[in-house]
Amino acid sequence: MRILVIEDDLHLADNLRAALEKEKYSVDLAHDGESGLFHLTEYPLDLAVIDLGLPKMNGIEVIKRARAQQAELPILILTARDRWQDKVEGLDAGADDYLTKPFHPEELIARCNALIRRSAGQANPEMIAGPIRINTRSQQVWLNNIEVSLTGYEYRVLEYLMVNPQKVISKSELTEHIYDQDFDLDSNVIEVFVLRLRKKIDPDGTLNPIETLRGRGYRLRSQW
Structure with a gap:
């Protein structure tokens, strides 16, 4: 399974990639909204993890444009803990789930697994x-x-x-x-x-x- 992580915090992005690769996922990284959108619409992916506070194009806009271009993969957004409006706006834009920072890598893995299973019609692991x-x-x-x-x-x-x-x-x-x-x-x-x-x-x-x-x-x- 191939996952795209769009995160401008380079340290966090590398940690996410390491955690996902440990679970045998293939991982692509993008560090701004424009390059993230390009990956979303040009490459075959099974899931995207998108931070909302991105340079060049924020995460909400990335999701809206990707969905407008018929990107049907599941999307997990990363949000700040005190910004509940971002969660609502992200879900309304087309995200499937959200995770608030800071979070444990195990929770990220569990949510990614669940979204991929759900997209394949598999509720059970x-x-x-x-x-x-x-x-x-x-x-x-x-x-x-x-x-x-x-x-x-x-x-x-x-x-x-x-x-x-x-x-x-x-x-x-x-x-x-x-x-x-x-x-x-x-x-x-x-x-x-x-x-x-x-x-x-x-x-x-x-x-x-x-x-x-x-x-x-x-x-x-x-x-x-």
């Missing part, structure tokens, strides 16, 4: 596909109730497929959502991750949980 079960909060994976150990990137691939059931996901889309930097979209790195993932969640080769659609991408099976 656990998602199930046939004999495969994952918990997006603890990032654990089970096959027939036996825990499976995945690398960070293997987990990101599986989580993204499960959050988007029945959707055909191209290699380039997977690359954009699991990496926080530019990679060669024609490389076979995604194929390697999918191959390793298949071996771990389908060791006998009988389930075929991840379908390959030639020339189009991958899809998590809808029926088991």
